[in-house]
Amino acid sequence: MADDPRAAARELVAGLFPQAVWAMLGGSVLTDRRTPGSDLDIVVLLPDDDPEAPQRDSRRFRGWPVELFVHDADTLEHWMAKDAAQRKPTLIRMVATGTVVAGDPGDVQRRCAERLAAGPRPATAEELDRDRYGLTDLLDDLTHATDPGERQVVAATAWVTSAHLLLTGAAHWHGNGKWLLRELRDLDPGFAERWVAARGEPDAVEAVAGEVLDRVGGPLFEGYRVVAPRPPKG
Numbered sequence: 001m002a003d004d005p006r007a008a009a010r011e012l013v014a015g016l017f018p019q020a021v022w023a024m025l026g027g028s029v030l031t032d033r034r035t036p037g038s039d040l041d042i043v044v045l046l047p048d049d050d051p052e053a054p055q056r057d058s059r060r061f062r063g064w065p066v067e068l069f070v071h072d073a074d075t076l077e078h079w080m081a082k083d084a085a086q087r088k089p090t091l092i093r094m095v096a097t098g099t100v101v102a103g104d105p106g107d108v109q110r111r112c113a114e115r116l117a118a119g120p121r122p123a124t125a126e127e128l129d130r131d132r133y134g135l136t137d138l139l140d141d142l143t144h145a146t147d148p149g150e151r152q153v154v155a156a157t158a159w160v161t162s163a164h165l166l167l168t169g170a171a172h173w174h175g176n177g178k179w180l181l182r183e184l185r186d187l188d189p190g191f192a193e194r195w196v197a198a199r200g201e202p203d204a205v206e207a208v209a210g211e212v213l214d215r216v217g218g219p220l221f222e223g224y225r226v227v228a229p230r231p232p233k234g
Contacts, residue, residue, distance in 0.1 A: 024098030169216035
């Protein structure tokens with residue numbers, strides 16, 4: 001049996017980063033979502049311009065798989081802004097919901113919690129049209145696919161794409177893997193249930209993808225036009 005996660009995180013941070021301004025243990029390891037495979041997600045803030053920041057370090061410590069996310073104030077803000085631009089608040093959430101295991105983070109948790117609650121910026125009309133067009137194209141391929149293997153592959157792509165488009169249209173956070181389903185459940189539990197049930201069933205995927213398109217303005221093909229910038233002359 002692994003050590004207590006808080007104690008393990010404190011010991012590891014003290015040994016690796018005695019100069020840390022603060023450190024937080026995040027992730028599911030301290031929640032009811034903890035599993036035997038849960039790891040220690042630790043965000044560490046170092047003094048400004050510390051040469052050890054930024055870095056990501058994966059290791060094992062006292063029986064725990066560990067992911068260390070090491071930053072100074074500037075790099076922490078940079079990577080949180082990058083996450084927010086991609087609508088995937090991984091680092092923001094770890095700080096907002098983490099447990100302090102070293103130092104004093106001041107008001108950073110409150111600010112991250114507010115940022116998390118506010119959600120991502122709304123998609124522009126151009127972004128939404130691009131994604132509507134992409135899913136419309138996938139559905140057209142799905143409708144007309146005759147090769148069983150191709151039909152399954154297109155259905156799998158449309159299944160994931162439809163989830164991201166629904167979240168984008170609702171100005172809701174996205175996620176990868178398990179977090180994609182968690183964000184869908186947070187937004188619309190009924191749709192999330194239908195979406196999970198559709199996996200691997202091309203006809204059912206077609207139905208949920210069509211539902212998503214209807215909710216974000218409908219299919220888009222005719223009239224869709226994008227003007228690309230000209231490349232610089234040689």
